[in-house]
Amino acid sequence: MKTKSLLAGAALALLMSTAAHAGDVRIMWYSDGVEGDVMKDLVGRFMKENPGINVILDNVSYSVVREQLPVQLEAGNGPDIARVAQIKDNSKHWLDLRPLVKDAKYWDDNFGAQADWMRPDGSNQISGFMTQITLTGGFANKTLFDQAGVPLPGPKATWDEWAAAAKKVKESQKTPFSMAIDRSGHRLTAPLLSYGANYIGKDGKPAPLDKGAKDFLTKFVGWVGDGSFSKDVWVSAAGNTYRAAADDFINGQLPFYYSGSWQVANLATKIGNNFDWVATGSPCGPAACTGMPGGAALVAVKYTKNPKEVAALMDWLAQEKIVKEFSERTLFLPGHKGVVDKGGLDFKTDNAFAKAALTKYVEASKTTADTALKLPGWRWSDTVYAAIVTRVGQTLAGELKLEDAFTRIDADIAQKVKDSGL
Amino acid sequence: MTAPTPSPTLTERLGSLLMAPVHLLMRAIDIPLRAVQKAAGIGGMATVFLAPNMLIFGIFVLLPLVINFVYSMTGGTAFFLTERQFVGADQYARLFQCANYLDPMSCQEDAFWTAVGNTFWFVVLQVSLMILTALITALILNRDLAARSFWRAVFFFPVLLSPVVVGLIWKWILQRQGLLNFGLYQFGVEPYTWLTDRNWTFVATIGVSLWAHMGFYALILLAGLQAIPKDLYEAAEMDGTKPARVFWRITLPLLMPNLLVVVVLALIRAVQIFDEVYVLTGGGPGTSTLYLTQYIYETGFASALRNPGLAAAASILMGLVLVVLTLIQLGIGQRGEKKGKR
Structure with missing residues (x-):
């Protein structure tokens, strides 16, 4: 009996040391420009508003996301959330957020145009949202x-x-x-x-x-x-x-x-x-x-141990005001219908070439x-x-x-x- | 009448106090070990002592080897074995499906045969040059040079660098706007694209790997040179033997055991070449510096067309090549030992 108790205690200790802590959400993130800094700031604000959720932002190179993430996913591992450009190819690994988000209709209305890009063919899954639409x-x-x-x-x-x-x-x-x-x-x-x-x-x-x-x-x-x-x-x-x-x-x-x-x-x-x-x-x-x-999507990974916390963070980041702020600060074209329809994006740059370039890309998308x-x-x-x-x-x-x-x-x-x- | 036992000194008392837990542990181990010895017999105790090491070896070497072999008999893109279908020797057949092995483009897996060809030439040239330069370096460093320790450190320093750092350093030197072209430009020489010319890139991978690893092999040979008894050289000098004859008749034969170790280590390392070349050239231009390990890595993990089964089959074949090389080394070593005994 004593041996069994000891073994159980040791197993528990091992589990506690290796498993993700309840409330931890790990994001695998890559940057082309300044978006890593912007996301760090946003994540900090989210944690202040949600003290029970600890978000860890892992900044990695694009090649890590491209070459190593698929291997981790195939092995049933990986982060809780990832920013990816190979969105469709790995769609079987994304978590269906539909039953977890506060208002699935909000997601369908605002991110529906690109939802197929990130879900398995034939499903109505909500996998995440585009952090940027690119052309x-x-x-x-x-x-x-x-x-x-x-x-x-x-x-x-x-x-x-x-x-x-x-x-x-x-x-x-x-x-x-x-x-x-x-x-x-x-x-x-x-x-x-x-x-x-x-x-x-x-x-x-x-x-x-x-x-x-x-x-x-x-x-x-x-x-x-x-x-x-x-x-x-x-x-x-x-x-x-x-x-x-x-x-x-x-x-x-x-x-x-x-x-x-x-x-x-x-x-x-x-x-x-x-x-x-x-x-x-x-x-x-x-x-x-x-x-x-094309673009980069922020998707939830279905192997997460903390789906509720993941959904809470995704809901927070997908808010219209946050998407707008993220786009304005990163100079990215938004993938949120409400933000696009309302217009009035005030890109935060003094660089006249960058502002003109963004206008040109919006025009070219037509x-x-x-x-x-x-x-x-x-x-x-x-x-x-x-x-x-x-x-x-x-x-x-x-x-x-x-x-x-x-x-x-x-x-x-x-x-x-x-x-x-x- | 016996002499009275001297009372222990303070140091001895402290020593025995410190050793008490060790003695206690030894006694505690002694009891089960005696039981094991009784059951296994004296002859079986070697196996008992080797068991922990064999267990670790089994889990971390043999088991992955077996799993890798099983992977090579499966198909599909899934990573979990349970989700993969058994395809027998199809992956091996795919690798060997070729109209002419000397023309990779006539093979279904042309990248594999290109990598085999590239690796073969890399091994032949790099190992030959490696042994030659390491031997010359060791001979020079064995002389009474001024600041000998400094020079030894200079040659050994690159060995301490991570292969990724080695690749990056040389990339900065060799790229179009790199240090080498900058230097050449100062002398009026037009910049050259060293890393986009097929032939130069191949030469660069050999040169960089020589620079990075030569110090290690030179050190092994230097140790061998220093172990050769000085009186042999003195006797040869007294006989008026020419230096070349001294080298061929004394130095080289007595250095042979070290040289053999260097040959085998260099061969194995050359067959496994990957990291510094991956950083330096990425396998390009085209596939001119694509070596076997990179082919396996890209086929199994990095490519959008990844195929873990095919990568596993290629790695098994590469493993067989390494086994053959090791057996040759063992054979030569044993023959040398027998000769030595005679």
Whole structure:
């Protein structure tokens, strides 16, 4: 009896030492700009209002969220809440907040447009909300264009026109490259869609690469080959590793950089008054002038030991006034319908370039193609992006011919679909 | 008549007081151990003493090995074994599905065969250069140099650095706007993209791993050199033997046991190369510095197309290569011992 009591005591002690404390909510958070500081401030205020809930904000790099979080989730672990960009792919791991939040209708009304992006197909789950809506688009170094005497191409300018103009600037200003695009399938998808690509087959599964996709990829590889587009970022890693090309633009070495709205705060902070820059929207192709929508979501993880506390925090952060404040302070486009409809966002920056850029992105979002709007909520988006980045990267490094790359991309995607058993 | 026993000094009393708990513990262990010895016999006691270590080895080495093998026989993207389906040797068949093993692009898993080829050439070149440079360094450091301790520390210092730090340092040096290009630019040389040129990047990974690990192997060889009896060199000097002959006839044969250890350790480490290269090149440009461990990591964990079963199968194959290398080392070592006894 005494031994049993001792063992029970030891087991209890072990449990107490390893289990999450009741009331603890751990958030895995990554930052592109200043949003980590803003979230820290918000979390502090939440804890003051809710003294029984202790929120731990773990600031990690984006690659940790991208590469390590999925592994933790597959093993049934992970944080209680996470800020993620691979939203749909991991949707089976998100907690259904519908029975836990105070007013599910408020969530449906204000976050309903993107709810499908973060829940398993066919469910009406409330998994979380978008901390920001993003749109891919270009940035031009206006100072370099002015110094070169090259006018900035107009709002309906094509990729070819931008490439030609940026090349003139490069030659005049002796920059290493004229254009750069992040090493990301998501980013590359925008011009592909503008050239008429459609990834989604009639059965809802990935379709083989079509003419639109092949046309732009052929152009892109050619542009990298003739030194117009930066090769560095694309060949600096193997596989589908993400690499941003922002540093070259920030350093004033790049006339044109294609990335997205989430870079605005980053560029405003790091460039300061070093040179003038503008957001350009997405250049046009034969089919559209579209950017790729997306964003980062704050989602609850279903393996949490404290679902009520998680829901309380999510309810608090999802309030209209908090979403508005977060967007204004981070310079992010909000994903809250009430905030968007009411307008009047007062972005907290003195940087005129950043304010103009945000206005430009809001304007550009009106020309987003239907094919682009479907992709964030499509289960196979990340699979297609990964295959494209991997094989295009190999092509640019001289390992594959373009035609072989197309064949490999289709084969990689088909194999992944087969592996998934769907 | 016996001499009276001297009374214990204060130190002895303090010592026995401090040792009292130890004696008590020994007595307490003595009782069950005698019972165990009675049951297992004197011969079985070795097993009893080894059991705790074997238990830890079993849990942390053998069990994961078995689980890894089981994973390699399963398919799907789920991580939990219970959610994975048994596919037999399909993952191995997929890895070996190839029209021509010398042309990775003709293989279904082209990245695997590219990684195998890259790792092979990396091992051959890096290990050869590693042994050569470590040996030369050890020979130099064994001489009566001025500030010998300082030079030993200089060569050993990189070994103390984390591989991630090593990768980052060299990335800052070699990148387009890095230190090397800055230096070259001062002399009017156009900057070069060292980390985006396939050939240079491969050379860079070898160079960086040499810089990072050479000090460790040089230290092992230095210990071997210092263990060679000085009188052998004195005798050779008295005989007027040329330095080259001294090296080939005295130094090298007597250094052979240390050299063998260095060869095997360097081989195993080279096959497992990952962290510093992952930070430095990410496996690029393309897949030119994609080595086996990175392939396994990316296939199993990092890629959006991840496949834990395929990664497990590749790691089992890599493990077999390491087992073969270790067996060769053991074989050579035993042959050397037999020769020595004769």
